Amino acid sequence: MTVNPRATKEITQAVHESFEHTPSPRLRRIMQSLVTHLHAFVTDVELTEDEWAKAIEILTATGHITDDKRQEFILWSDTLGVSMLVDALAHPAPDGATESTILGPFYVPGSPLRPLGSSMAEQEAGTPAHIFGQVRGLDGKPIAGAELDVWQNGDNRLYAVQDPDAPEFHLRGRFRTDDDGRFSFWAVRPVPYAIPDDGPVGKMLNATARHPWRAAHVHLVVKAPGYRSLTTHIFDAESDYLDSDTVFAVKESLCLSFTEHGADDPGRPEHVTGPWVSLDLPLVLAPSDGEDGVVTDRGRTH
Amino acid sequence: MTVNPRATKEITQAVHESFEHTPSPRLRRIMQSLVTHLHAFVTDVELTEDEWAKAIEILTATGHITDDKRQEFILWSDTLGVSMLVDALAHPAPDGATESTILGPFYVPGSPLRPLGSSMAEQEAGTPAHIFGQVRGLDGKPIAGAELDVWQNGDNRLYAVQDPDAPEFHLRGRFRTDDDGRFSFWAVRPVPYAIPDDGPVGKMLNATARHPWRAAHVHLVVKAPGYRSLTTHIFDAESDYLDSDTVFAVKESLCLSFTEHGADDPGRPEHVTGPWVSLDLPLVLAPSDGEDGVVTDRGRTH
Missing domain, CATH: 1.20.5 (Single alpha-helices involved in coiled-coils or other helix-helix interfaces)
Incomplete structure (x- = not known):
């Protein structure tokens, strides 16, 4: 029939x-x-009716695992590439501006403003990484007073918001560029991590022979009056999973090479005791087209 | 841009x-x-990013209102017409067989087998309705021993499963056809009812100027060895909402006219004290194509 x-x-x-x-x-x-x-x-x-029933079951399980710390619906959106698609539609970067990528579920507003040159690692969290550079407009003009809101995971693969043992502001911080548009801070070299895979999304990844890993990255939101807000990542160009990031967030222009320094490097700062890495990070913002680039806390339920 | x-x-x-x-x-x-x-x-x-965030919020609320008695994801499927579409794909009735429609979220397995001619109303529930007829094959041959699994709401608009004050088996029953394929039972004339509209689906219906009402109907599942199971409704052809049933379940061939009888009708049976209605219901089953027509309890979470 x-x-x-x-x-x-x-x-x-x-x-x-x-x-x-x-x-x-x-x-x-x-x-x-x-x-x-x-x-x-x-x-x-x-x-089929059985597949429909299974879909209802999966959606129900997704709803029941979701709470104010775990957002399984966003994981579906991320792993089905919907988050990146919405990002691409919202932020079509003009030639020359730094490209955007997803906010992710671990952004928490209210990170402390930290002095330029300081570290956002409040406890040992991996290889120290000196990240510095200049924020400029498409015309090359330095942007003074731009704000970088930065967050990342440590070498235990966890963000502070996921880790009950970490200080609240560990590996989170805001930095403002100086009069010459320059910034500098210490982070740690990021490591890959698996998205939470003990729920329905994890079952889907397993059933489809996909993995739950994200390529190593540091999150950034960059804001300055008169410019479009930029939500992006820096990916470590040496990371695994760059070509199979489970949320499809990698863009070639965002993969940057950290420079490795030995403990005997004469440039080693006092607070670093072993090897470290550094990264010169150029950031280019597009002019605002009238919209206020407010970062919404879209990654979390309230 | x-x-x-x-x-x-x-x-x-x-x-x-x-x-x-x-x-x-x-x-x-x-x-x-x-x-x-x-x-x-x-x-x-x-x-947009804001619309995406709103969608995540709605899905989260849908998950949180869903429990073992309330299935808001099925309500989405029903009100977006997905349930009827899955039904149409699964049950393409050949010419001449009774058409199918959705099972709905109120089916509960294990209804009692009741004698032919008896009533499934275990308490007062509206105008008594005598429903009788014959189950036949496409070839017109009567089907003896076919089972009708019947359920409906009462005039308080509730199914027994929704109504803590109703006996468990109120307005539910199974009936077997006699040697001539005939059946007969007493139900009540169905009344329209609103699907649960105090959750996300209700908000959607309100925001889109749709209503939550279902046209008055009685549910039936008809099974017989060698025939395809039939999951369907009888709609009261006099009901409101036939042309705007909120789950799109109405098919013209399923709208049947109840005959009205006054209390002074000489055919009034002893157990009826006032006016009643009657319905001659022909049911035609298609031959099985090898599948076993098992009713799955797809409407409920376990």
Whole structure:
């Protein structure tokens, strides 16, 4: 017995029409497009009743594992590439500006403003990394007073927000560029880490022979009046998983090479006792087109 | 600044390719189709970061309101017409067989087998309705021993499973056809009811100027060896909401006219004290094509 294509088209059309009287034109467009594409998916794969029941079960489990610290729906969005797609639609960087990538689920607002040159590692967390550079406009002009909001994981693979033993502000900090647009701070060389994979997303990755690893990176949000906010990562160009980052966040221009320094390097600062790395990080912001580049705390439930 | 279509296509392609090594060809097809259609939706509407954040919030609220009695994800599936689409794909009725419709979230297995002619109303629940008829094959041959599993709401608009004051088996029952394929039982005339609308789905219906009402109906699952199981409703042809049933379950062939009888009708049975209605219900089953028509309890979480 074959499916009657007219019957399925009639259902899709009836649902589409049911949204015809939505007062908000934007919501109407979103709901009608959602119906069109959702029905096309179900029809294309001829989703069975058992598969539908399994999908309901997976969504239910996703809802039940999600709380104010674990956001499994964002993990689905990330691992299905939806987060990167939304980012690409929102931040089409013009030629020459630093490219953006996703915010991720570990951003926490309210990091302390730290002095230039200081370290955001409040306890031992891996190989010290000196990150410095200049923030400029597309015209090459230095941007004084730009703010960098920086966060990363340590060599235990955890962000402070995930680690009950870490100080609240460990590996988080805000830095302001000087009059010449320059900044400098100490972080640690980032290490790859697995996204939480003990829930429904982990089961999907396993069933599809994908891995849960993210390439090593440091998160940055850069803001300056008159410029578009930049949400991005610096990836360690030596990291594993650059070509298979599980949330599809890697862009070639964001992969940068850390310079390695031995403990006997004459440039070693006093607070460093062993080998370290350094990175000259040029950051280029596009001019604002009127929007205020406010960072929303979109990665967390309240 | 316009979006670079190449950038969004590259993301979609990368995510599609990430599922290339999925061991199960069926799962690979489902995931790749899901990615294609989900990305097409996001791209078509140019979903903003704020809208994405709102979607995450709605999914999270959906997960948190869902428990073992309330299934908000199924309500989304129902109100977006996905449930009916899956039904249409699974049960393409051949000409002449009774059409199917959705199972709905209120099916509970294990209803008692009741004698033909008895009532499944265990307390007062509205206008008595005598429902009787014959189960036949496509060839017109009566089917003896077919089982009807029947459930409906009462005039308080609730199913027994929703109503802590109702006996467990109230308005639920199984009936077996006699040697001539005939059945007869007493129910009540169904009334329209609103799906639960105090959660995210209710907010969507409100924001899109849709209503939460279902046209009045009685649920049936009909099974007989050698025939395809039939999951369907009988709709009261006099009901409101037939043309705007909120889960899109109405099919014209399932809208049947109850005959009204006054209290002075000489045919009034002893157990009925006032007016009643009756319905002659022909049911036609398609031959099984080898599948066992097992009713799965797909409407409920365990």
